[in-house]
Amino acid sequence: MASLVIAxxxxxxxxxxxHKTVTAAAQxxxxxxxxxxxxxxGAVAEAAAKIAGVEKVLLADAASYARQLAEPMEAxxxxxxxxxxxxxxxxxxxxxxxxxxxxxxxxVGQISEILKVISPDTFERPIYAGNAIETLQAPSGKKIxxxxxxxxxxxxxxxxxxxxxxxxxxxxxxxxxxGEALSKSERPDLTSAKIVISGxxxxxxxxxxxxxxxxxxxxxxxxxxxxxxxxxxxxPNDYQVGQTGKAVAPDLYMAVGxxxxxxxxxxxxxxxxxxxxNKDEDAPIFQVADYGLVGDLFKILPELDEALASRGYK
Amino acid sequence: MKVLVPVKRVIDYNxxxxxxxxxxxxxxxxxxxxxxPFDEIAVEEAVRLKEKGKASEVVIVSIGPQQASETIxxxxxxxxxxxxxxxxxxxxxxLAVAKILKAIVDAEQPGFVITGKQAIDDDANxxxxxxxxxxxxxxxxxxxxxxxxxxxxxxxxEIDGGLQTVEVKLPAVMTTDLRxxxxxxASLPNIMKAKKKPIEEKSPADLGVDITPRFKVLKISEPPKxxxxxxxxxxxxxxxxxxxxxxx
Ligand SMILES: Cc1cc2nc3c(=O)[nH]c(=O)nc-3n(C[C@@H](O)[C@H](O)[C@H](O)COP(=O)(O)OP(=O)(O)OC[C@H]3O[C@@H](n4cnc5c(N)ncnc54)[C@H](O)[C@@H]3O)c2cc1C
Ligand SMILES: Cc1cc2nc3c(=O)[nH]c(=O)nc-3n(C[C@H](O)[C@H](O)[C@H](O)COP(=O)(O)OP(=O)(O)OC[C@H]3O[C@@H](n4cnc5c(N)ncnc54)[C@H](O)[C@@H]3O)c2cc1C
Numbered sequence: 413m414a415s416l417v418i419a420x421x422x423x424x425x426x427x428x429x430x431h432k433t434v435t436a437a438a439q440x441x442x443x444x445x446x447x448x449x450x451x452x453x454g455a456v457a458e459a460a461a462k463i464a465g466v467e468k469v470l471l472a473d474a475a476s477y478a479r480q481l482a483e484p485m486e487a488x489x490x491x492x493x494x495x496x497x498x499x500x501x502x503x504x505x506x507x508x509x510x511x512x513x514x515x516x517x518x519x520v521g522q523i524s525e526i527l528k529v530i531s532p533d534t535f536e537r538p539i540y541a542g543n544a545i546e547t548l549q550a551p552s553g554k555k556i557x558x559x560x561x562x563x564x565x566x567x568x569x570x571x572x573x574x575x576x577x578x579x580x581x582x583x584x585x586x587x588x589x590x591g592e593a594l595s596k597s598e599r600p601d602l603t604s605a606k607i608v609i610s611g612x613x614x615x616x617x618x619x620x621x622x623x624x625x626x627x628x629x630x631x632x633x634x635x636x637x638x639x640x641x642x643x644x645x646x647x648p649n650d651y652q653v654g655q656t657g658k659a660v661a662p663d664l665y666m667a668v669g670x671x672x673x674x675x676x677x678x679x680x681x682x683x684x685x686x687x688x689x690n691k692d693e694d695a696p697i698f699q700v701a702d703y704g705l706v707g708d709l710f711k712i713l714p715e716l717d718e719a720l721a722s723r724g725y726k
Numbered sequence: 727m728k729v730l731v732p733v734k735r736v737i738d739y740n741x742x743x744x745x746x747x748x749x750x751x752x753x754x755x756x757x758x759x760x761x762x763p764f765d766e767i768a769v770e771e772a773v774r775l776k777e778k779g780k781a782s783e784v785v786i787v788s789i790g791p792q793q794a795s796e797t798i799x800x801x802x803x804x805x806x807x808x809x810x811x812x813x814x815x816x817x818x819x820x821l822a823v824a825k826i827l828k829a830i831v832d833a834e835q836p837g838f839v840i841t842g843k844q845a846i847d848d849d850a851n852x853x854x855x856x857x858x859x860x861x862x863x864x865x866x867x868x869x870x871x872x873x874x875x876x877x878x879x880x881x882x883x884e885i886d887g888g889l890q891t892v893e894v895k896l897p898a899v900m901t902t903d904l905r906x907x908x909x910x911x912a913s914l915p916n917i918m919k920a921k922k923k924p925i926e927e928k929s930p931a932d933l934g935v936d937i938t939p940r941f942k943v944l945k946i947s948e949p950p951k952x953x954x955x956x957x958x959x960x961x962x963x964x965x966x967x968x969x970x971x972x973x974x
Binding site: 422479481482483486504505506508509510511512513514515516517519520521522523524525534538539540541542543544545546547548549550551584586587588589590591592593594595603606607631639642643648649650655656658663664674675681684685686687693698699700701702703704705706712715716719720723725 | 737739742743745752764819820821824843844846847848849850851852853854855856857858859860862863864865867868870880883884885886887888889890891892893894895898903904905940941942943944945946947948949952954955956957958960961962964965967968971973974
């Protein structure tokens with residue numbers, strides 16, 4: 413049959429988490445179709461049609477999908493499920509919110525956050541904060557899967573899929589959107605940035621956290637944080653990297669004033685190069701860091717900022 | 727309104743787990759077990775609802791071995807009223823957990839269920855959503871704050887882009903995120919009192935749920951190990967190295 417990927421988007425632009433999920437889907441069951449459900453999201457469907465390897469894009473454009481709430485999305489996916497052996501979504505908060513509902517209604521288990529497709533029914537996924545990797549074989553029948561996007565390469569461009577409009581399913585109306593407070597940032601997205609610079613409790617305040625900003629700007633980096641920094645209110649929740657926040661795997665991850673708790677490591681230890689800046693030379697973060705700089709971050713960060721400027725990074 | 731809180735007994739979050747050499751699982755012998763941290767947050771929220779007069783009773787459920795009754799006791803010491811232990815020594819997959827919880831909901835008729843967003847052992851992040859779907863209820867996952875009104879709940883959720891608020895009709899399922907509240911420590915008198923609170927025991931079969939696993943765990947292996955690198959002397963050396971690696 414085929415697999416269906418739920419597109420990650422904000423009605424205006426398609427996120428590259430979708431491209432990465434397409435790569436995983438193609439390894440499980442081809443052809444790959446992409447579902448774009450949203451409101452006034454025609455441009456997103458056009459973008460999805462260009463992903464290499466996608467045969468068809470299903471466009472469900474209706475007010476009830478504007479925020480991709482789990483309840484209407486469940487109904488929509490159940491109406492489509494018959495035609496697919498596998499339904500996949502990136503393991504974003506949207507995908508995690510929706511897919512278990514679909515799995516439960518289809519009476520199949522869900523496979524969460526796969527890291528690797530070993531064969532169309534066998535997968536690797538992290539457990540215990542990534543301290544163990546489980547190899548899991550699914551029974552025959554439909555596969556419902558969320559994908560750890562940092563573990564898959566993005567499918568390229570160059571496809572020319574057809575876009576098929578599909579009707580909206582009925583909505584129970586027992587859940588509705590009632591507002592949002594989104595973080596605004598000109599910086600690259602945390603989960604797809606090539607460089608991430610994260611701060612921890614060591615930064616000490618929201619004001620001090622801004623020390624990371626001009627460095628991030630010079631390196632075109634995204635800014636992340638430990639849970640402690642989020643809990644203390646230095647930065648919003650969507651900055652959190654870790655087991656229960658976002659998983660990132662950039663080329664360069666810089667941990668500043670972060671001790672390196674297992675829950676934090678779970679979200680960043682697959683980065684290519686890790687730098688740790690910490691005044692405690694015994695901090696566990698140094699055990700995973702390629703380059704460790706022991707010292708006071710309040711001295712090191714301004715130095716780093718200046719050194720970057722003098723080397724021509726703006 | 728009755729509030730139901732499912733709690734899971736998991737390896738303590740401070741324990742660094744070790745994979746068994748034969749790859750059959752992780753070493754759980756003599757390891758400290760605790761309540762899943764997200765479930766402590768769920769219990770706290772339910773108890774606060776009771777303290778505010780918005781909940782009439784807080785019922786705690788756990789599915790697991792006999793020792794899971796200790797986890798229930800912890801929740802009762804935090805302020806839960808009574809417990810239900812669905813006893814099994816088998817591993818229970820999220821879908822089966824959700825089916826068991828559905829059977830409990832059918833019997834108990836709570837108006838609100840609060841689960842953790844994920845259990846920190848299996849990291850599945852499924853049970854709350856599956857339960858909501860099986861019940862045909864709406865959900866508010868990854869809750870950051872809750873405003874409960876008559877017949878509805880406003881739940882602000884921690885999402886990838888920031889915060890989102892949904893309004894759901896009751897009954898509903900909510901799953902907790904880290905910032906919802908800070909769970910209390912049970913006081914000694916409350917720990918003593920909790921010893922007298924009732925815990926009812928059932929089996930999955932009593933509830934008519936087949937918990938035979940659907941998935942086959944082929945192996946549990948070590949993740950690729952990262953080895954610590956070098957300490958650099960200062961910013962110039964750091965930048966030279968990063969440049970040489972081609973990452974800046
Ligand atoms: C090493 C390892 C091997 C495993 N092997 C098997 C196996 O062979 N067969 C098998 O079927 N499963 C196996 N499992 C899975 C099983 O142990 C999971 O814990 C179970 O599938 C539930 O998933 P979860 O707790 O991650 O759910 P989540 O969806 O992450 O849990 C969310 C919330 O649901 C509630 N909840 C979850 N579980 C319970 C519970 N037991 N009681 C009360 N509330 C609960 C809690 O409120 C929790 O916060 C294995 C897991 C591991 C780590
Ligand atoms: C259920 C659960 C889920 C969790 N999920 C996550 C998660 O997803 N992500 C996450 O990050 N954590 C998570 N945690 C929390 C985790 O256990 C740690 O508490 C947290 O990561 C610590 O953050 P930190 O390193 O910023 O703070 P700390 O551990 O307090 O470390 C601060 C560090 O800053 C250094 N420092 C202080 N001042 C300076 C200075 N002037 N210059 C240089 N260095 C300095 C210190 O030496 C120290 O090493 C979770 C915990 C639980 C229980």
